[in-house]
Amino acid sequence: VSDPIDPAATGYPLLLDVRGRRVVVVGGGAVAARRVTGLLAGGADVLVVAPEVSSAVLDAGVALRRSPFSPSDLDGSWLAFACTDDAEVNAAVAAAAAERHVFCVRADAAGGGTARVPAVSRSDGMTVAVSGGDDPGRAVALRNAIDVGLATGQLPTRRHRRGGAGRVTLVGGGPGDPQLITVRGRQAVADADVVVVDRLAPRALLDSLSDDVEVIDSGKSAHRHNMTQQQINDVIVERARAGRHVVRLKGGDPFVFGRGGEEWLACVTAGVPVTVVPGLSSALAAPALAGIPLTHRQLAADFTVVSGHLDPGRAADQGIDWPGLAAHRGTLVVLMAMDRLHLITAELIEHGKAAGTPAAVVQNASLPGQRVVRGELADIAGRAREAGVGAPAVVVIGEVVGVLER
Numbered sequence: 001v002s003d004p005i006d007p008a009a010t011g012y013p014l015l016l017d018v019r020g021r022r023v024v025v026v027g028g029g030a031v032a033a034r035r036v037t038g039l040l041a042g043g044a045d046v047l048v049v050a051p052e053v054s055s056a057v058l059d060a061g062v063a064l065r066r067s068p069f070s071p072s073d074l075d076g077s078w079l080a081f082a083c084t085d086d087a088e089v090n091a092a093v094a095a096a097a098a099e100r101h102v103f104c105v106r107a108d109a110a111g112g113g114t115a116r117v118p119a120v121s122r123s124d125g126m127t128v129a130v131s132g133g134d135d136p137g138r139a140v141a142l143r144n145a146i147d148v149g150l151a152t153g154q155l156p157t158r159r160h161r162r163g164g165a166g167r168v169t170l171v172g173g174g175p176g177d178p179q180l181i182t183v184r185g186r187q188a189v190a191d192a193d194v195v196v197v198d199r200l201a202p203r204a205l206l207d208s209l210s211d212d213v214e215v216i217d218s219g220k221s222a223h224r225h226n227m228t229q230q231q232i233n234d235v236i237v238e239r240a241r242a243g244r245h246v247v248r249l250k251g252g253d254p255f256v257f258g259r260g261g262e263e264w265l266a267c268v269t270a271g272v273p274v275t276v277v278p279g280l281s282s283a284l285a286a287p288a289l290a291g292i293p294l295t296h297r298q299l300a301a302d303f304t305v306v307s308g309h310l311d312p313g314r315a316a317d318q319g320i321d322w323p324g325l326a327a328h329r330g331t332l333v334v335l336m337a338m339d340r341l342h343l344i345t346a347e348l349i350e351h352g353k354a355a356g357t358p359a360a361v362v363q364n365a366s367l368p369g370q371r372v373v374r375g376e377l378a379d380i381a382g383r384a385r386e387a388g389v390g391a392p393a394v395v396v397i398g399e400v401v402g403v404l405e406r
């Protein structure tokens with residue numbers, strides 16, 4: 001059963017512009033120091049009145065009057081804070097403030113003053129103030145929950161009025177599980193007017209968008225391009241030029257085999273502001289989720305990530321150094337390899353990589369259909385095919401593959 005809300009008793013909410021205005025804080029302890037910090041951040045002209053002040057107040061560098069409170073301390077002020085640990089002094093501050101028509105916050109007894117301080121959450125141009133009536137702990141708990149909601153993009157914070165030009169945010173969505181996007185990426189999605197989404201991005205996040213957010217499915221997969229890269233570049237630039245916040249939501253990291261660099265350049269060339277939010281690449285996430293450390297003491301001190309979307313027979317043309325890769329002692333991670341895995345493994349063996357090197361294929365990492373097939377360099381392609389494991393998958397080759405199973 002909730003109490004009926006009495007607006008007269010709970011106060012009239014306002015945000016005060018205290019810039020350059022005299023605000024008097026009476027008291028020099030921890031509570032006073034907290035108020036001083038907030039008031040200085042708001043640009044107030046702060047005077048602290050107290051016979052003794054803590055180092056926190058001293059360090060704040062505000063004007064000090066080191067004496068017991070006297071009513072005339074409030075002359076010329078706009079706002080007063082009674083923050084001493086003496087109820088009589090606080091009552092005297094409140095009375096002197098009332099005489100001068102100055103609002104007063106009493107730290108010891110909120111009802112004894114004429115103003116209250118809410119618990120505040122600020123984020124990206126928004127201020128949320130929470131009052132718990134006479135229960136400040138309740139307000140702080142709710143404020144903290146709002147902080148989390150704002151930080152994780154779970155609250156509907158999208159701007160409905162945008163001033164000026166639009167912009168593009170290239171967001172790395174991680175390997176697919178919506179919980180593996182970064183906080184900043186999630187915030188960007190929550191703020192988007194337009195989302196241009198890839199097939200391997202965390203598409204579950206699209207369910208959280210409001211109906212008026214435009215979703216453009218670029219539908220990219222290895223063989224089926226619903227939109228060409230040029231069309232994607234054009235649409236993100238065009239929508240941003242129309243003043244919208246465009247989020248280009250991609251799988252993994254935008255700059256790892258994601259053509260994010262081309263989208264960045266398209267924006268820069270068109271004079272459209274662009275930022276990137278890094279993402280957790282499947283090159284790192286898939287091995288980790290399969291229990292395979294990419295480096296491990298005495299087994300692998302480094303790792304190499306390559307694309308298998310190449311023709312091993314034309315290695316020289318495409319800059320892949322197969323002899324070098326075969327000789328490399330670290331872990332080898334291959335993306336986009338499933339169509340040619342038998343060719344890639346044969347090429348590595350031919351160039352001297354041991355046929356018995358442990359290998360694994362991790363399909364749909366982080367998604368409900370995640371599957372892992374393990375074997376050796378010589379048989380991993382056949383094993384994956386037999387198991388029906390195909391793209392999207394990450395192939396890991398190296399001694400680290402079996403290390404956690406020992």
Ligand SMILES: C[S@@+](CC[C@H](N)C(=O)[O-])C[C@H]1O[C@@H](n2cnc3c(N)ncnc32)[C@H](O)[C@@H]1O
Pocket residue numbers: 175176200251252253254255256257258280281282283286334335336337362363364365366367391392393394
């Ligand atoms: C065009 S690349 C994009 C890579 C992406 N930018 C990244 O950093 O993860 C697509 C390839 O990433 C890999 N991949 C992406 N998501 C995956 C997932 N959830 N599980 C396994 N492999 C994945 C596959 O090798 C797939 O063919």
